[in-house]
Amino acid sequence: MLAGDGSVLYVGKARDLRARLGSYFQKRIDAVKTRALMARLAGVQTTVTSDETEALLLEQALIKELRPPYNILLRDDKSYPYIRLSVEQTFPRIAFHRGKRRAKSRYFGPYPSSGSVREALNVVEKVFRLRNCTDSFFSNRTRPCLQYQIKRCTAPCVGLVSEEDYRRQVALAIDFLDGRDGAVTDALERRMAAAAEALDFERAAELRDQIAAIRLVQQKQYVDTDRGDVDVLAVLARHGIAVVEILVVRQGRVLGHHSYFPKVRPEDTEEDVLDAFLSQYYLGDRGDLALPAEVILDRPVGGLETLAAALREARGRKVRFASTVRGERLAWLRMAKENAEQSLIGKLTSRDNINQRYAALARLLDVESPPARIECFDISHTGGEQAVASCVVFGPEGAIKGDYRRFNVSPPQGGDDYAALAEAVTRRYQRMAREGKALPELLLIDGGKGQVGAVIAALALIDLAALPVLGISKGPSRKAGLEVLHHGDGRTFAPTADDPALHLLQQIRDEAHRFALTGHRARRGKARSASLLEEIPGIGPRRRQQLLNHFGGLQQLRNASVESLASAPGISRSLAESIYAWLHD
Incomplete structure (x- = not known):
């Protein structure tokens, strides 16, 4: 698809080009991206291929070459890092490598990141003690360097290891990097046994430490001997x-x-x-x-x-x-x-991303500078029971988790989110005003006009009516990106789905929802656990807590057998039978 100046806007493929292109020329197009594409479209070029495979290959070649703005583009195309082992040298060097590969060296990888390479190098140097120094540094040494002192190299530069022994370690390192850990440990175990039999206990201890290090690495991996390249x-x-x-x-x-x-x-x-x-x-x-x-x-x-x-x-x-x-x-x-x-x-939460979104928020709210402190409230409950209000705090540096607060709220009527919000806001800002703490420059509410009105009324009762309030509610379809904003001054507006300011408000709203939900679940679980155990005859508050601590929660307590219950501190066999019967009958 081409723009008026001949530049490529979009590259696509289809089994049926007529049907695919016809879908773009409809009276009603819901997708914003498609509408924007059609507004710039001036022409279409097609290429017919012999099959779908050829079409896919052509599509990717064109996307890679032309970088069309309406395709989803992969932006990171750096070359992958490897581990290089210079096996062509008398004393091979192991090192990080990226770029063109030499013919005579051995390469292991590719690894997905430089951090992965350095982690692997760290293990190999500790276990097999191969040199990582440059050739110029190696050829000019007259005494061992620090790597030898911390037991990460055998100092071949000054002749403290023979070529044969060093080559043996290189072979083990190659097996290890190729994934043949079992062969490496078997070889080391044989050498350890031989050293012990020859009464060379110091050498046997070194080999034992090598085996232990490899075993530790093996324990950290998910091993699958069938199809391991995934x-x-x-x-x-x-x-x-x-x-x-x-x-x-x-x-x-x-x-x-x-x-x-x-x-x-x-x-x-x-x-x-x-x-x-x-x-x-x-x-x-x-x-x-x-x-x-x-x-x-x-x-x-x-x-x-x-x-x-x-x-x-x-x-x-x-x-x-x-x-x-x-x-x-x-x-x-x-x-x-x-x-x-x-x-x-x-x-x-990266600083560049946050700064960009805060600047966009200032433009959206039509203010000179973005709010330095945003506090957001949300309510979570189940059928009106065990309601919890959350307050999360964001600033230009991102989430300020040390200032997060939860409130166990009890509105006169269960499920009344308006009253619950009013209670939480009143309790929060009455205390902050009393203690002289800084108030937010924007109060964000998860909800529409009703929730915003309830919060404004509550703030007026505590003489904080000037506090800016903004509600964020989901649109009629309740899809992300179609939210509607309700300003405390009566304005209602809907940002575009790609507005960075909306993305910031969504992020804050979702964090408030997560914080409220986890608090509500914890309160509900505690109430249900306590109420069920309180009904068991012969179980007081202290013993209830001991049981929950011993088994790790109510569900684990329900799954316990009579024998497991009787093994808990302070629980006799007869009491264990009573608890089991109560929980199951």
């Missing part, structure tokens, strides 16, 4: 930012993870992001990218058969895609999801 992908999109997290597993060993932040638009779903990412990542012109035998995805994606066929044609390698896994693969997938969550949180 990429695990998880995608997460929130508040205008998307992240694709790749966990790299080679020979059953997790080498690390890498985060990619594709350029996306508000209408792009997580499935859209992952779909676009897969083809660009695996079909891109990355000569240093080693394809795995299997790619695990955190959700089903269409067109994977076509992508697998394209990889076989372009890279000569068969790759299996899966989204339903179990065992170690499920553990890897959970790890990828957790890292995606952390990466997204880090991106959202």
Whole structure:
């Protein structure tokens, strides 16, 4: 799709080009991105290919070359880092490497990040004590350096280790980096036994420490001897930012993870992001990218058969895609999801991102400078019971968690969020005013006109009517990006879905909701646990607490047998039978 000046706006493919193009020329187009694209569209060029695989390869080549603004673009295309072992030298050096590879050296990887390489190097240096110094430093030494003193090198530079012994350590390091940990430990155990038999106990102790270090590394890995070369992908999109997290597993060993932040638009779903990412990542012109035998995805994606066929044609390698896994693969997938969550949180809370969003908020509210302190309230309850109000605080530096507060609120009528908000706001700001603490420059409420009106009325009763109040409510469809803002002065406006100010308000609102929900669940669980145990004859407050502490919670207490209950401190066999009968009958 071309603009008026001939530049490319968008590249796409389809089995039926007529149907695909016809979908763009409709009277009603809901997607904002598509409407913006059609407003700039001046012409269309098509290329007919022989099959879907050829179309996919062509699409990715054009996206890589032309970088169209309306495609989801993969922006990070740096070369991958490796571990280099200079086996061509008499005393090989092990080091970090990125870039062009030399013919005679051994390379291990690729690793997903430089941190993963340095972590692996740290283990290899500790266990196998290979040199990491430059050749010029090595050739000019007259005495051992600090690496030898801290037992991370055997000092081949000054002849403290023979070439044969050093080569033996190099061979073990190669086996270790290739994933043959079992062979390494077996060889070390044989050498340790031989050293002990020869009464060389100092050498045997060194070998024992090497084996222990390797065992520790093995315990930290999810080992799978079947298909051990795996990429695990998880995608997460929130508040205008998307992240694709790749966990790299080679020979059953997790080498690390890498985060990619594709350029996306508000209408792009997580499935859209992952779909676009897969083809660009695996079909891109990355000569240093080693394809795995299997790619695990955190959700089903269409067109994977076509992508697998394209990889076989372009890279000569068969790759299996899966989204339903179990065992170690499920553990890897959970790890990828957790890292995606952390990466997204880090991106959202980065100073550059926060500053940009605060500046956009000032423009949205039509004020000279952004509010230096924003406090947001939300209410959480179940059917009106055990209601909890949360207050979270944000500033230009991000979340100020030390100032977060929760309030157990009891409105006259259960489920009355208006009264609950009024109670929480009154308690919060009466105390702050009494203690002379700084008040917020913007009070954000999760709710619409009703909630904003209740809060303004409560503030007026404590002489704080001048405090700026802003409500954020979900639109008629309740989709993210379609929120409506309600200003305390009566104004109502709806920012665009890609407005950084809206993304900031969504982030603060969601944090208030999370904080209220966790507080409510804790209060509800405590109340239910206490009320159930209070009814058991012969169980007082102290013994109730001892039981909960001993078993770790009410659910674990319910699952306990009579014998387990009788083994708890202060519980006799007869009392254990009474507790068991009460919990189960």
